[in-house]
Amino acid sequence: EDQVTQSPEALRLQEGESSSLNCSYTVSGLRGLFWYRQDPGKGPEFLFTLYSAGEEKEKERLKATLTKKESFLHITAPKPEDSATYLCAVQAVSTSYDKVIFGPGTSLSVIP
Amino acid sequence: SQTIHQWPATLVQPVGSPLSLECTVEGTSNPNLYWYRQAAGRGLQLLFYSVGIGQISSEVPQNLSASRPQDRQFILSSKKLLLSDSGFYLCAWTFTPRVGYTFGSGTRLTVV
Numbered sequence: 001e002d003q004v005t006q007s008p009e010a011l012r013l014q015e016g017e018s019s020s021l022n023c024s025y026t027v028s029g030l031r032g033l034f035w036y037r038q039d040p041g042k043g044p045e046f047l048f049t050l051y052s053a054g055e056e057k058e059k060e061r062l063k064a065t066l067t068k069k070e071s072f073l074h075i076t077a078p079k080p081e082d083s084a085t086y087l088c089a090v091q092a093v094s095t096s097y098d099k100v101i102f103g104p105g106t107s108l109s110v111i112p
Numbered sequence: 113s114q115t116i117h118q119w120p121a122t123l124v125q126p127v128g129s130p131l132s133l134e135c136t137v138e139g140t141s142n143p144n145l146y147w148y149r150q151a152a153g154r155g156l157q158l159l160f161y162s163v164g165i166g167q168i169s170s171e172v173p174q175n176l177s178a179s180r181p182q183d184r185q186f187i188l189s190s191k192k193l194l195l196s197d198s199g200f201y202l203c204a205w206t207f208t209p210r211v212g213y214t215f216g217s218g219t220r221l222t223v224v
Binding site: 004009031032034036041042043044045046049051087089091099100101102103104105 | 156204212
């Protein structure tokens, strides 16, 4: 069964303290892996798509990387405004073309 | 530019009452439309998706239904709500999931 897990469940960082969030996936074939940011009470906001192992994408203080079994979202020198829940999602070859499986998310808090 | 509207923002309904949530997209034609539900601490669960008018695919057997009466309108309905229907409902659109979804602002449904 296609599955997406994320760790840690929650993460508290001091402002400027760099860290990484993990997304592990089990799928028969990967069409794409996605990262979203979700603020409380709002819909998720698309950040990145990664298509193949070794690929990297960057946006401001965020950098996403992909291997054959997992993805990391690296946060460099985070600021309080980076506080949010970060969702990972996977589109698998085995599923309907339009189906994307989301992980439970990592709740990030950046303390000033 | 494309925008997605979803309403209402919050809703409190008694068990056994009907439900109708509406989602509309502006600035694009023939989008793929999706309804997701997000329970606290869990990933987004795909409920329905539609690739065209009158074309609805259901992912989870339940007492909810969806309809797409117009190209840019997607409606989520229930004849009789259950307590387990409580959650955060999100509408989304895309042309292909590989470029990411655009989500609406969500509806917080509480069934009492």
